[in-house]
Amino acid sequence: MVLSMPRPQLRTGSHTYRLRRRVPVDLVAVVGRQEVTLSLKTKDPAEAKRLMAEELVKLEARWATLRRGPQTLSEREAHEIAGAVHDAWLTRHADEPSAQTFWPVEVGARVFTRPPLDASKSAVGMICDVPDLGRLMGLEQWCCEGADRALQERGLLVDEDGRRKLARAVGAAVQRASLTLQRMARGEMPDGYALSPAPAPIRAPAAQPSAPPAGTQQKEAAPVRGKAARVTLTGLVEGWWAEAEKTGKSASTRESYTNTMRGFVAFLKHDDASRVTAEDVIAYKDHRLRSVGRGGKPISPQTVKNSDLAGLKSVFGWAVANRRLPANPATGISVMKVARTQTRDKWFTDEEATRILRAALQHQQGEELPETSAAKRWVPWLMAFTGARVGELVQLRKQDLRRVEVDGHPGGTWVLTITPEAGTVKTKKLREVPLHPQLVELGFPEFVSGVRRERLFLVPDQTGGITGPLQGVKNRLAEFGREQVSDPGVAPNHGWRHRFSVLATDLGFGDKVTNALCGWSAKSVAERYGGVTLKARADAINRLAWVKV
Known part of the structure; x- marks a missing residue:
């Protein structure tokens, strides 16, 4: 009997292929769901087959890891994984290094060195000022969450000791990157780092042609030379969601950002992300402020700020961090805060x-x-x-x-x-x-x-x-x-x-x-x-x- 292989699927109303695979019965409790779905981010059926084969290999490896149970993680391995966190942090804040205020290096240097919670006030004071204790604990929790994300992205399952090692490595990586950003804010460029235009978007590897069916001839496609891969606005949303979904972003956020980008494309009358300027974003903001919603009421400034501009900033920010775009055209663009008049309490009488x-x-x-x-x-x-x-x-x-x-x-x-x-x-x-x-x-x-x-x-x-x-x-x-x-x-x-x-x-x-x-x-x-x-x-x-x- 010939077993049918899973094939890329199209969701109703969509032209982008996706992978859809049932989770093995013995892993449902561990994975937390009965089915896995993943966008293949392509509308080409041949490309979808190739990408699906790659994703299935990764998926089987992930399931094999889960079946083996938690593994140990050495400190060297932890620091190798955290290296990506260091690079991402540096890239994220390289354009405006002085704007990085989330990670204070004075407190960050003492992450994971605090005494136990039941220690005396004098013991705490030997490590940090008592008022800094809450900030220190918050940074430690953030590092633990970052470690969890890194493990999830790599399909790794480690024991609690390994998770702790990786959390410490994440803290050390962000501390090093933040110190580098401090020097960059003073105009001191680290070795091997220079102020230069952002690199061109990384091109996806060319798809390997699938073997033609027996008895048929396949024409050799002429190579396209001298053209960079076109980055579309709708493609950026799909790419953003492929990563955002794994970090716990909600489907409603995806729908909101997708609708925002769809409206932006309609306003621009093109889908080319490389052509978008800050002036385009400002013009779209003004357009939205003049628009009315389905109920005939004007779109509120709060909606334009927290939905439209927030969606554009997030997606473009992801594109910059992933080398799809050289800069975020929505950076610094906002809507004036609305002074609301409140004439009654917000609760029902x-x-x-x-x-x-x-x-x-x-x-x-x-x-x-x-x-x-x-x-x-x-x-x-x-x-x-x-x-x-x-x-x-x-x-x-x-x-x-x-x-x-x-x-x-x-x-x-x-x-x-x-x-x-x-x-x-x-x-x-x-x-x-x-x-x-x-x-x-x-x-x-x-x-x-x-x-x-x-x-x-x-x-x-x-x-x-x-x-x-x-x-x-x-x-x-x-x-x-x-x-x-x-x-x-x-x-x-x-x-x-x-x-x-x-x-x-x-x-x-x-x-x-x-x-x-x-x-x-x-x-x-x-x-x-x-x-x-x-x-x-x-x-x-x-x-x-x-x-x-």
Whole structure:
């Protein structure tokens, strides 16, 4: 029997080929997913076959590494891996070396030399000033995260000792590069480094022609000489995402940056990245500030700054770091800060909250999808009693609700799991939020058990993606909320998170418990230690008053 080999695939609506491969059953738990997808970044079928063969070899090697388990890493190997971090750091800040302020060399020289946390103040003072301790710990954590990224990029699995060695090597590499940048800021060029125009973009190696089928003749293509590889704007986004996806960037960020670049290409009337100038970016910024959105309202300066310009800066910055472009044309271009007039609090009043929840309770399905109707019925109530982001709730799956035993709560407690596995979570961290008794009384667990599909409130697209459908349901919920509360001073979805925070403060939850429930990052190093038990979360949620509708 002839076994079929995996072939490059085209996603619906796309002309770029991708690799799609099932993860071996014995590695699903380790990899964390059942399928691997990877853009091959080409529209040519022959090139896609060649690239796929290369990626499959890398993938099999990665899986073989995982099966072997964690390996040891010598200090020499750690410093060899960290060498790439040194070069990337130097390249990133070479044009403006004095602008590098993230890594202070005075503190960086003492990374991984601090005493244990339980050491006396005098012992800490021998290494660093006590106020610098938090900064020192932050840099160490950053080095550990950098080590993890380097290992992931190389498909390596090492033991904890090896990871620690690599984190130290990353710190040493960035310290050396930062010292070099200090000298460059004074005009002292290191040996072998000169101020000169950035090198031309690195050309991809020519594809090896695949063997023609038996019995056919293949014409020899005439070589193209004297032409550099053309760098397209749309190609830059795809290249950026191929790397950004591995570092945990969300699909919604990809969609935002892709839409920005698509609009930029339409504005320029060409797709040649090498022709883009700073004047082009400024003209596009001005164009966007004069534009109106789908709802007929002007595009806000905040959207132009945080979406359009942020997308261009990120993608062009990646292109410069990867030698695709000599300079970032969006550098230094921004939008003036808007002085917003706030005429009311950002949270719903009791009367507004009750109005929305009553409308949700009474909502009847019309011509909309059943999932959209269910979202209008349940998501406002979930936002009221969890403090979760609207997108985190819309993307919930059936398996994300379970009943667990919690001390002090007889009969068990229903718990929502908000996890990156379901879609986009801003902090990229799983968190568990106990269900309020009123939600149980209203029948939310029964609703979940009666859902036949995996998703509770949306229908994935034909490829299984949820980014587009998720945004659509969020928009419908915003419209639903705005029908009940017309005041533009409060956001129809985000007003619930503000309200939850206010109630948590009034009831004395404490910052740590509120952060754990809402998914907010710790504000200090001290808050990163320890955690908040499920019992503490359930105790807090149960203190929220029932809403009389």
